[in-house]
Amino acid sequence: AQSVTQPDIHITVSEGASLELRCNYSYGATPYLFWYVQSPGQGLQLLLKYFSGDTLVQGIKGFEAEFKRSQSSFNLRKPSVHWSDAAEYFCAVGTGGSQGNLIFGKGTKLSVKP
Amino acid sequence: GAGVSQTPSNKVTEKGKYVELRCDPISGHTALYWYRQSLGQGPEFLIYFQGTGAADDSGLPNDRFFAVRPEGSVSTLKIQRTERGDSAVYLCASSPDSNSLNEQFFGPGTRLTVL
Numbered sequence: 001a002q003s004v005t006q007p008d009i010h011i012t013v014s015e016g017a018s019l020e021l022r023c024n025y026s027y028g029a030t031p032y033l034f035w036y037v038q039s040p041g042q043g044l045q046l047l048l049k050y051f052s053g054d055t056l057v058q059g060i061k062g063f064e065a066e067f068k069r070s071q072s073s074f075n076l077r078k079p080s081v082h083w084s085d086a087a088e089y090f091c092a093v094g095t096g097g098s099q100g101n102l103i104f105g106k107g108t109k110l111s112v113k114p
Numbered sequence: 115g116a117g118v119s120q121t122p123s124n125k126v127t128e129k130g131k132y133v134e135l136r137c138d139p140i141s142g143h144t145a146l147y148w149y150r151q152s153l154g155q156g157p158e159f160l161i162y163f164q165g166t167g168a169a170d171d172s173g174l175p176n177d178r179f180f181a182v183r184p185e186g187s188v189s190t191l192k193i194q195r196t197e198r199g200d201s202a203v204y205l206c207a208s209s210p211d212s213n214s215l216n217e218q219f220f221g222p223g224t225r226l227t228v229l
Contacts, residue, residue, distance in 0.1 A: 004156075032215070043118065043220035044157070044205070051215060090156050101147060101170060102218065104156030 002027045004091050006105035013081050014113045021076040021108050023091030032094035033074040034102065035065055039087040047089075050074065061085070086112045116140070118221035120206050126227045127196055135191045135224045139208030146189050147218060148181055149205040157205055163189060164212045196228045 003026045013019055025031055032051050036044040048059025055067040065076045074091060088109045092102040119138040127133050139146050144165050149157035159173040163183045171181075178196075183189040193200055203225050207218040 006156075036220075041222065043222045044207075045220075046217050049217070092156075101159040101162050101173070102149075102157075103159065104149075106154065106156045 002031075002093055002095060002103050004093050004103055004105035006089075006091055006108050008108045009106070010109045010111065012111040012113060015083050016080050019076075019078045019081045019085070019110070021089050021091075021110070023074045023076065023105060024072050025074060025091070025093045026072065027093055027095075030069075033065075033067060034092040034094065035059065035063070035074075035076050036090045036092060036104075037061075037087050038090065038107070044090065047076070081110075081112055083112045083114065086110055118206055118208050118219050120204075120221040120224050122224060123222065124225045124227075126229065128229050129196060129198060131196050131228075133193050133196055133226065135193075135204050135226070137189045137191070137206030137208075137221060139187065139189070139206070140219055141187075143208035143210055143219075144186065145209040145212040145216070145218075146183060147207040147209070148189070148191050149207065151203045151205055151223070153202075160191070162212065169212060193226075196226075198228050201226055201228045 005024045034049045035047040038044050047063045048057050050057050050067045088107045090107045091105045121136045147162040148160040151157045161171040161181050166186045178194045181191045203223040205223045207220045209216045209218045
């Protein structure tokens with residue numbers, strides 16, 4: 001069965017520091033991978049997605065993620081974190097084809113120190 | 115344009131009662147998804163519609179949960195004989211169609227509390 005693991009429940013970084021949020025997935029075929037962000041009182045917003053091709057994908061708000069098949073990982077990165085990036089981040093895998101439901105990880109809460 | 119809206123934003127009910135949660139998708143989106151997010155967890159898939167029909171309801175936890183989308187637009191998630199374990203945020207998302215390549219646009223959710 002498909003699954004997503006986000007090993008870090010909570011991460012704190014200083015403003016201006018770099019960020020990497022980890023995501024590992026379990027899926028038999030080539031997965032469709034997503035990162036969503038959830039701010040308090042807001043709906044989930046898509047940051048970026050990977051389907052095929054270039055394994056380094058760029059997203060909104062300066063985020064990027066790299067798909068590594070050998071490690072079954074899809075880690076999210078940002079070179080310089082802003083205070084407004086404080087939120088909860090969810091990695092998700094889509095089963096592909098015409099069935100679009102997503103399987104989410106448990107999320108990583110990001111806090112940003114001034 | 116308008117995004118996905120969900121009403122009510124908060125619902126408090128007593129154990130054993132019936133509740134309905136409403137989702138208004140983005141106009142023209144044919145795919146609609148319901149997820150449930152418990153405290154400290156990621157969203158968990160419940161059911162999705164392509165048009166009026168439920169294409170996959172494998173995530174519904176039991177027969178107390180039911181959802182409809184009679185005209186292919188607004189959807190209602192119905193929970194009978196609510197239990198305390200049903201307390202969660204119920205999220206709705208819509209997409210142009212159910213193809214996995216399409217982004218799902220999420221609403222702000224309905225927070226259900228069962229006392």
